[in-house]
Amino acid sequence: MPNVLVLGGSGYLGLALSKSLVASGNYTVWGSARTPEKGKLLALSEISPVEDDITNAEILSTIIIENDINVVVDTTSAYEHAMQILEGVTQAAKTRRDTLAKENFIGPKLGFVYCSGTWVHGSPSARVSDLSPVGTTVSKGKPATPTAWRAGHEQAILAARDVLDVAILRPATIYGRGSWIWNTWWEPVLKAKQSGNNSEAIQIPADVQARSPTVHVDDVAAGFHAAIDRIDGGLGAWPVFDLVTETVGVQEVTEAVKGAFEVTAPVEYTGTHGNPFFEALSLVSKTEAGRARTVLGWEPRRTEFILNIPVYVRAWEAAQ
Ligand SMILES: NC(=O)c1ccc[n+]([C@@H]2O[C@H](COP(=O)([O-])OP(=O)(O)OC[C@H]3O[C@@H](n4cnc5c(N)ncnc54)[C@H](OP(=O)(O)O)[C@@H]3O)[C@@H](O)[C@H]2O)c1
Numbered sequence: 169m170p171n172v173l174v175l176g177g178s179g180y181l182g183l184a185l186s187k188s189l190v191a192s193g194n195y196t197v198w199g200s201a202r203t204p205e206k207g208k209l210l211a212l213s214e215i216s217p218v219e220d221d222i223t224n225a226e227i228l229s230t231i232i233i234e235n236d237i238n239v240v241v242d243t244t245s246a247y248e249h250a251m252q253i254l255e256g257v258t259q260a261a262k263t264r265r266d267t268l269a270k271e272n273f274i275g276p277k278l279g280f281v282y283c284s285g286t287w288v289h290g291s292p293s294a295r296v297s298d299l300s301p302v303g304t305t306v307s308k309g310k311p312a313t314p315t316a317w318r319a320g321h322e323q324a325i326l327a328a329r330d331v332l333d334v335a336i337l338r339p340a341t342i343y344g345r346g347s348w349i350w351n352t353w354w355e356p357v358l359k360a361k362q363s364g365n366n367s368e369a370i371q372i373p374a375d376v377q378a379r380s381p382t383v384h385v386d387d388v389a390a391g392f393h394a395a396i397d398r399i400d401g402g403l404g405a406w407p408v409f410d411l412v413t414e415t416v417g418v419q420e421v422t423e424a425v426k427g428a429f430e431v432t433a434p435v436e437y438t439g440t441h442g443n444p445f446f447e448a449l450s451l452v453s454k455t456e457a458g459r460a461r462t463v464l465g466w467e468p469r470r471t472e473f474i475l476n477i478p479v480y481v482r483a484w485e486a487a488q
Contacts, residue, residue, distance in 0.1 A: 172396060173198040173237045175222050175253060176244035177215060178206035180346055181283065181339070184389040185243065186215045189396070198235060200244070223249035228256030232278070233263060239279035239396055250321050254280075254328065261331040277333045279399035280325065281392060284338045286381050286410055287312040288319050291452040298338065298410040298459050312448035322408065335395040335403055339388045340381030340412040340453070343473060343480050346487040347385075352449055353418065354425055354484060361429040369436040370422075373446045376437040378418040381453035383411050384470030394464040409460040413468045415453045420474055428478040 172189055176182035177199020189195040190213065199215040200222045201207040207217035216235075222228050223246050232240060240257050242250070261278035268275050288302040290309030301307050303319025311319050322336050341349055353372055360370045391411040395403065422435055440446035460466040473480070 169194060169196050170238040171196050171198065171236055172239045172241065173200075173218065173232065173235070174215075174241045174243060175200045176242065176246075176283075177201065177210055177217075179243060179245070180348060181342065181385060181388055181392075182241075182243040183209075183213070184345075184385050185241065185392045186210070187213055188386075188389040188393045190214050192393070195396070198231075198237065222246075222256070223252050225252045225256035225259055228253060229259040229263065232257065232260035237278070238276070239281065239399055241281040241283070241392065241396070243283045243392075247317070250317075251324070254321075254324060258328050258331055265331060276400055277331065279333045279335075279396070280328070281335045281337065281395055281399065282322070282325050283392070284318050284322055284336050285315055286338045286340045286412060286453060286455055287315040287448050287451065288322070288338065289410075289451075289453070289455050292454045295454045295456075297455060298408045299406060309454075312451055313444040314448050326408075333399045333401070335399055335407040335409070337388075337392055337395055338408070338410045339391075340383040340410070340415075341449070342385050342388055343382055344385040344470065345483050347480055347484040348487075349449075350484060352446060353421060354481065357422065357425045357429055357431055358485060358488070360431045360433045366431065366433045369434045370426075370431070371436050371438045372418065372422060373439070373441055373443065374418045374437050375439060375450040376419065377452060378450035379415050379452045380418065380421070380449065381412040381415045381455060382473050383413045383468065384473075387411070387413060387466075387468040387470050390468070391460055391464060391466045394466055398464065404463055409464060409466075410455045410457050411460055411466070411468075412453070412455055412457045413471055414473060416473060418450070421477070424474045424477040425481055428481040
């Protein structure tokens, strides 16, 4: 069984992925955790906790070598340390390669799967896919400000293919269970429900034309799982995949959430107030996941986001 280390293993996506890998019976899984409580959460799910500082390249490299890790997955939000994480993984791969080379042996490359996001496409002027360049002068959209650096980081990962087998997965806006990213749009509706005031307008900090790409957290985990299954040569020449199930407009989402909360107050879309995160949520998505379906064999199972939104809203409310 290959050994997989999930960085961010105790996070929203990292935990869903780690559990999926364990449940398959095909992988032994390690996960990073920053507190003993989160370490315990991982251990309970048969995931070996790593509580060292994985943002330190030396420490990360040692963890990979000592635990004989075959694939590392970066699902952290340690954005300012992304380069050190890549350095640690690359360093481990070179150490392993050079050790074997001394005995005239070769071995498989270390695998590295990176979690990016569809916000790197921005609001493109026309339909795009994961084959469309992002962050360049010929790109059809400009990456959302909070993820502008990611276009360059994706390139750094692709450039490390001489020592690593890599995959870059770009989830859309994720829903299901905690659904934390939807707080900005859903909290004002929850507050209206709690106040019982159905006459005052609910103010949503979004552009009225916002159109969000969406995907369920379990389907994102399945996409990463499929990429890990194929990491040693099964991903083709361009191992970059957008994971999107459907795109939905902010008005449709808000009306569905109002219905779930039985709120009838009117809604005012107040724009993004110069807030880069609100701006990113207000992008107009024009990407889809054709290549994930054909190359990864990805079959998202959780569709009909709007139809099923009462379930997701109740789970989100329970997580508040
Ligand atoms: N959620 C979405 O809708 C969405 C959509 C597209 C892309 N993404 C990307 O998916 C990745 C995971 O997001 P998520 O929603 O799962 O977020 P999350 O629940 O906040 O998980 C992030 C994980 O990273 C860990 N982490 C953060 N800073 C760290 C540091 N300095 N050192 C070590 N670990 C650190 C966190 O540890 P703690 O638990 O200890 O804080 C947590 O385990 C991110 O890169 C995000 O940009 C998310």
